[in-house]
Amino acid sequence: MTQQVLNAIFIGSIYALFAVGYTLVFGVLDVVNLAHSAVFMLGAVITYSLVVLHGMPFLPAALIAIVVCGLLGLLIEFVALRPLRRRNAPPIAALISTIGLALIFVAIVEQATPGTPFSWLWQDGPNSVRFPTEAVPNPTYHVAGLTIEGTKLGILATSVVLMLVLGYVIRFTQVGRALRAVAENRRAATLLGINVDRIFAATLFVSSALGGLAGLLFGLAISDISPYIGRDQVELKGLAVIVLGGMGSVPGAVLGGYVLGLIEVFAFVRFGSNIAAGVAFAALFVMLVVRPQGFFGTRLRERL
């Protein structure tokens, strides 16, 4: 049982990292960024291609992948979000344009086989691959009858540290204050001299970098890297997580990630894998009906 709880914590950290990016964009821009799961997938894919196709060591490869994912966030902002804001489109329009970008990202990876224009990025088409064991050092510890893999410890440490840093930045720095001001009231923030567009771009960069990191950690921990990991594994679970925690609340998303990890692992142990897949969504449904503002959300107003 303790082993199961440990597993829940590891997978929960990945959910939390992914969902923090999701919820940050929702909180600041009032937009559900459905391309976030495609960036998650690209985080894993880029790291894999740098390590396996281009022979880089794991850590620099991971760093490059995270930065590239952040830049993809800027792409999302400039291609899919900013033109819509300029035209005062309803927020649902951003849902559609980010779906469009996600379609493009997934299709590019899924069509990439040797000899195609994107073979430098990915060569396995729609298939699932895993990091070669020698590429990533993975010492395994046995403590009190529990098996703890080094990579999973790394995942836990990375995500906890990053979330603490993010929390510090949002709460105590000048940028964080600007961010919260924009999230609270875009117009008032503009009047106070905050460059709203720059805050939006920064939000997308940080959010997507976190999403990419979550993706490569997922590839590391679950040993499953394919064009579909974002869409099939985390897109909707990420939504469930940010609803559990309260839409737009960063600590809520962190807590929601761990809660969802626990719920899933316990449902798996108790009812088997078939039901476990549906439990996340049942929890989401119940939470929305009983307490739509989530664990931490306080303001609940119409956002669409």
Next chain:
Amino acid sequence: MDFFIQLFTDPVGFYNQHELLIAQIGINAILAIAIFVTFYSGQLTLANAGFMAIGAYTTVLMSLYLPTPLPLNMLGGALLAGFIGFLVGLPVLRLRGIFLAIATIGFVEALRLGVILNVPITGEGQGLKNPTADPLGGILPILISVPVLSYLVWRLTHTRLGQAWAAIREDELAASSNGINVPLYKMIAFIISAVVAGYAGALETHINFFVDPTEYGISRTIQILTFAVVGGTTNVVGPVVGAIFLTALPEIIRWASAYRDVVNGVILILVIIFRPQGIVGRGGLAVIAPRWWTRWRSRERPASAH
């Protein structure tokens, strides 16, 4: 291009060659009508794929285990979808905006992953064989249903009910202070939408020999949403046009078959940026010129005047 040339020069050959595509266009148009009804009343519900699944499974199970005639089975599927819609609507319709959208997505996935994949009678992950399917005979009812349903919904939007929906969409508080029973009218829209979606699901199983549970997930839901948003939701023609356009698109861009989704995504982004109100929206079918285009034009004009 061949696609259009054949459509106009050889309509009969076109019909024979593209029967399945035409049937799929019809079903998607009906689904677009279903989501239009809730959109028109100002609710962003994404539960249609779930109601489709209910309609499809009910119809097939009834024809497998009951001696009832097919039309009755389809009616059963649509009505059960409506009833489940009522039960789901009771708690969910208190939510608004994105929360409503996410709750209904939760319903769709909980239904598919939690119920359909775990109840033996639905064939679980294996899906369900439908021996009574009739791919060719099924097209006619679909092609009749699309204009009939469009007309009915169009009429409906001009009745007192439709006016109440429009009032709720524009301003819920104002509507309710003018004596409109907001929860009741929202529920009516939700149930009608569920019945239409269930009917589309029943029609779809009738042209396929197989009910596949993976068909009724989130990607289906999002597909239906894009029909409505790309087509425009000011009147019922918009979603239908969106469904026709987006379903036929893969055929039209055959030359890019490998990168079909890339082209698809680019078109979604372009349509939503340059026509945020949809293809058939305010201002009719006219395409709003992008800003760089008007700027370029206004710079050129003095030069050409000379």
